[in-house]
Amino acid sequence: MNAILNVIWLLFGGIWLALGYFAAGVICCVLIVTIPFGIASFRIGVYALWPFGQMVVHRGGRVSGISAVGNVIWLLVAGIWIAIGHVLTAVPMFVSIIGIPLGIANLKLIPVSLAPLGKVIVPSGTYLPTYR
DSSP: HHHHHHHHIIIIIHHHHHHHHHHHHHHHHHHHGHHHHHHHHHHHHHHHHHHOOOOOOOOOOOOHHHHHHHHHIIIIIIIHHHHHHHHHHHHHHHHSSGGGGHHHHHHHHHHHHHHOTTEEOOOOEEEGGGGO
């Protein structure tokens, strides 16, 4: 079932969202100081490309001050715009009855798009204490 949902997701919005993340990642990697943001953007872009069967978890432990400051910078520069993109693509998915699972998946991407640092993407059903 995950494969079918991923293919439908890819055709009806996933490719555009992933391209947005990849573009943000390239821009962040070109600017040397923001390479950690670029890496996080590429990681989320792959997740946005094929989200069913995966989940986002906190890395565990304390959030370092650098990650917190980085998440605030990310939120102001790119996170808010990407989150708006997720909302705008979720609305038409919810309007079509068959797209409701896709809209829910789109809304699940919003928290990680707002604050990507300190999060890990793991397969669904993974025993979580190994990632803490």
